[in-house]
Amino acid sequence: MHDITTPPSALTLWRTRFVALREWLGKMPLSLILLGMRVAMGIVFFNAGLLKWNSFDFAVKLFADEYRLPLLPPELAARMAMMVEIGVPLFLFAGLATRLATLPLIGMTLVIVTLVYPASWVESLLWGSVLVMILTRGPGVISLDHLIERWFTAREQAAPAKVMMRAV
Numbered sequence: 524m525h526d527i528t529t530p531p532s533a534l535t536l537w538r539t540r541f542v543a544l545r546e547w548l549g550k551m552p553l554s555l556i557l558l559g560m561r562v563a564m565g566i567v568f569f570n571a572g573l574l575k576w577n578s579f580d581f582a583v584k585l586f587a588d589e590y591r592l593p594l595l596p597p598e599l600a601a602r603m604a605m606m607v608e609i610g611v612p613l614f615l616f617a618g619l620a621t622r623l624a625t626l627p628l629i630g631m632t633l634v635i636v637t638l639v640y641p642a643s644w645v646e647s648l649l650w651g652s653v654l655v656m657i658l659t660r661g662p663g664v665i666s667l668d669h670l671i672e673r674w675f676t677a678r679e680q681a682a683p684a685k686v687m688m689r690a691v
Contacts, residue, residue, distance in 0.1 A: 554663030560653045561621065561662060565612035567650065568628055572608025575601060590639045607631060615657075618666020625658040 531539075575582040582605065586597035595603070607627050614624035629651060636647035662668050 552663075553660070554665050557657060557660060557663035558618075558665045560657055561615040561618065561666075564628065564650065564653055564657070565615040568608045568631075569612040572605050572610075572612070575605035576609065579605070592634070592638060604631065615662075618662035618668050619671075621662035621666060621668050622658050625654045629654045629658070 579601065582601040583597050586592065586601045586604075590597075590600070592600050608631075611624050611627055614620050615628075632647050632650045632654065636644050636651075640647075
């Protein structure tokens with residue numbers, strides 16, 4: 524504790540400023556962070572899908588010569604990857620069935636890091652972490668999932684009132 528005659532130390536001033544900054548940053552809405560994560564992951568996968576779409580023959584060649592996934596013919600694997608990479612990000616962008624939409628992308632990330640490019644584990648860890656964050660925390664309030672949940676909640680809360688009015 525400082526009395527009037529003793530000025531606070533430089534360390535105390537820096538700590539006070541650091542705590543104030545940390546508290547200010549802590550007020551950032553999680554929904555904005557989750558929206559950024561959804562858009563970032565969506566763009567990564569959507570761009571990969573568009574690349575396959577624009578040069579499908581080359582994608583098939585990559586699956587045949589470089590990726591060499593077991594159990595799937597290269598044409599089928601390339602088409603499945605393209606469909607997931609183009610379709611699923613649309614759900615992330617809209618925040619619709621968001622938690623469900625993360626599952627195929629997490630699966631693709633696991634396939635990439637285990638079977639295709641094990642050396643890309645850092646990038647895969649980043650993608651997986653972001654996708655697991657979205658899976659476990661949901662899309663946030665800036666999403667169709669949130670609007671749908673609010674609609675269902677409002678209906679459920681209104682339903683008991685209707686039943687009570689009929690009973691009277």
